[in-house]
Every structure is written in structure tokens, then in C-alpha cells.
Amino acid sequence: MTQLLHIDSSVLGPNSVSRQVSAAIVGRFRQIIPGLEVIYRDVAAKPLSHLSRTHVAVAYGAPVEDPAVEADVAAGQAVLEEFLAADIVVIGAPMYNFSIPSQLKAWIDRIAIKGKTFSYGPNGPQGLAGGKRIIVAISRGGHYGADTPMAAFEHLETYLRSVFSFIGVTDLEFVAADGVEIGPEHREQALAKAIQTAGGLAA
Template sequence: MPKLLHLDSSVLGPHSVSRQVSAAVVERLRQTASGLEITYRDLSAAPLPHLSGAHLAAAQGISPSDPVIQQDLATAQAVLEEFLAADIVVIGAPMYNFSIPSQLKAWIDRIAVPGKTFKYGPQGPEGLSGGKRVIVAISRGGYYGADTPMAAFEHLETYLRGVFSFLGVTDIEFIAAEGIQVSPEHREQAVKSALEAASSLRAA
């Protein structure tokens, strides 16, 4: 039975474009895959704490005495296992100040684990997460394409491509809703185009 991990990171709740598009992606895949097992994690409603010195010490084998850190480490292990088990990962990722939400960065910090999702060898880093399909629904207030004046400020899609490539993922797709803050008309058209792209994704 294929497993899908669905993540949202927007703080805007029902007003979020990235949430709307990521939900459409999941629905499309659910319709095309019989028995698809879906796990959902809302990184805004239940944010993961950012890494601290105590987390890094625990990673080096030092057992934490703080029960809060112990609980957080257990959550981090569950997050990592969700990612490792997933055949498909769908992420809703809005652009905040030219990059990803900090809530999504905290999740990435919990899945980018040496020996689990990547390793270093004689030839340098090697991703261990190949075979997964990753689909990212991104939303941006303006226009940041390669042919735009703001292209140099685009650190959302480029960052996520880099991270998942480092982890060994080669099957990664982006569905973008751009210019949603330019005007109501631009927002409507951007959402429409993104939803159409979601509805025409290849089968799971």
C-alpha cells in the first residue's frame, strides 16, 4: 500500500493558497491510487521546536535530563520515520521573506539526519532518500521566475530543490501560484492555474 505524507506550513489557515493547492494535489493522487495511506502534519498548528544545543548533544549520544527535550526527541523520531516511510511527500510551502517558513525549516532539520537520509563517503555526500516522489505547492506574492527582476531573491524553490537533491530525491515537482499579492485578479488567476496543474498531475 503506497504511503503519502502531506505537510502544510502556511500560518494563514483557510486563507492560505499553498494549503489550497497542496490539498488539491493530495486529492488528485488519492483519486488515482487505490488504498493510498495518507499521513497529515500541520507544521503551523503543531510546530516543531527549532534545534538547540541540547538537541545536538543528544545526537552525539548524551542523554538529556530535561523531560521537554526527551519528548521533543521522541517527536523528532516520529517525524523522521514518517518521512522515511513515505513513497510520496506533498508539501505546501509559501514564500516568507524570500524563503521558506521557519516551521518548514524546523521540519527539514529533523529529517536531514546523517546515516538516515544522507551520508558522507569517499566521493562526498550521498543521498539515501532516493525513490521518493516529492511534490511542492508553492505560493509567492510577486513574480520570481528566472526571467524576472526579482529572480535573485528566489530562495524558496531553489532551496527546496537543493535540500531534496542532497537527500537523494530526483523526482521532485513544483506547482507555483505566483503574483497572489499583485491584485485580486492576479490571485484568482494564479490559484486557478495552480489548481489546474494539480488536477493534471500524473497518477500516484
């Protein structure tokens, strides 16, 4: 059975473009993959805490004495296990201040774990999370393509490409809705185009 992990990170709820596009992607896979199992995690509605010195200490073997920390460590382990078990990962990722939402960064910090999704060896870092297919639904208020004046401000797609490449993911796709804050017409056109792209994804 194919397992799909669906992550949303927008704080805008039903008004979110990235949520609509990620839902369309998941809907497409439900249509074309028989028996697909979907696990959903909304990291904006139920955010993970950001890393702290305590988290790092626990990772290196320090005892857990605070029940709140114990629960948080358990939540991080659950997130990691969900990611490792997934064959397909669909992520809704809007651009906030030129990069990803902090809630999504907190999730990434729980899956980018030495010895689990990457390792270091004589030849440098090696990704351990290969074999997954990741599709990211991104929404950006403006246009940030390589041929635009704002290209140097793009730290959403570029960051995600870097971090997933680092942990070994080579099957990475982006479905983008750009210019959604330029005006209502641009928003509708960008959303329609992204949903159309989602509807054409192959298994």
C-alpha cells in the first residue's frame, strides 16, 4: 500500500492558496493510486515547538526530566516516523517574508536528523531519505523567477530544494502559484493554473 504524508503550513486556513493546491495534489493521487493511505498533519494548527538547547541535549543522551519536554520529544519522534514511512510527501508551503513559514521550519528540524535522514562520512554528508517522491505546493505573492528583479529574494523554493537534496531526496517537484498578491485576477489565474498542473500529475 502506498502511503502519502500531507503537510500544510499556511496560517490562512481555507483562504490559503497553498492549502488549496496541496489538497488538489492529494486529490489527484487519490484518483490515480488505488488504496492510497493518507496521513495529514497541519503544522500551523498544531505547531511543533522550535528547537532549543534542551532538545539538543536530549538528542545527545541527556535524561528527560520535564514531562513537557518528554511530550515534545515524543511528538518530534512521531513526525520523523511519519516522514520515514511515507512513499509520497505533499507539502503546502507559502512564502512568508521571502522564505518558508516558521512552523514548516520547525517540522523540517524534526526530520533532518543525523543518523536517520542524513549522515556524515569520509566523503562528506550523505542523504538517507532517498526513494521518496516529494511534491511541494508553493504560493508566492509576487514573481521570483530567475529572470525577474526579485530573483535574489527567493528563499522558499531554493531552501526546500537544498534541504531535501541534503537528506537524499532526488524526486522533488514544485507546483507553484505565483503573483497571488498582485490582485484578485492574478490570484485566480495563478490558483487555476496550479490546480490544473496538480490535476495532470502522474502516479
